[in-house]
Amino acid sequence: MATNPSTQYLKIKQRHPQLISAVESLGKVAKQGGPIDEKTAQLIQLAAAAAIRSEGAVHSHAKRALDAGASVDEIRHALLLLTSTLGFPCVMAAMSWADEKL
Structure with a gap:
């Protein structure tokens, strides 16, 4: 939690x-x-949160990723990697939500 x-x-x-x-x-x-470590698990969950366009979950998993040792750059990169899969508008929304917690 x-x-x-x-x-x-x-x-x-x-x-x-x-x-x-x-x-x-x-x-x-x-x-x-x-075998997945906590930092990687949080980045995966962050990506899933972005995919379902859940602002609250993006907030939560961005914070949890930071707490698990992810850098701000790693969090932003994890979201940018989704652009070709989710589309630019979806990723930009997720980036703005994550930035509220970074």
Whole structure:
């Protein structure tokens, strides 16, 4: 979990603690299931967040990637790599959301 979860996340956690516990457990088990390090995992999740155009998830995974040791340049490059797959407008939106946390 990010060091400073969003207000919305905290509201849902308060209303549905078992659901959030299950979601957090799923994430931990998935990460422990293979050899990918935390920094790489966060960059992958950042890319997925950009792909689904989730501003909140881009915010979260940009912060988590930083916390996991990714540089600002690595985060921006991970997003730029998506241009030919997702398209320029989608990537620019994700870049603007990530920049709010970088």
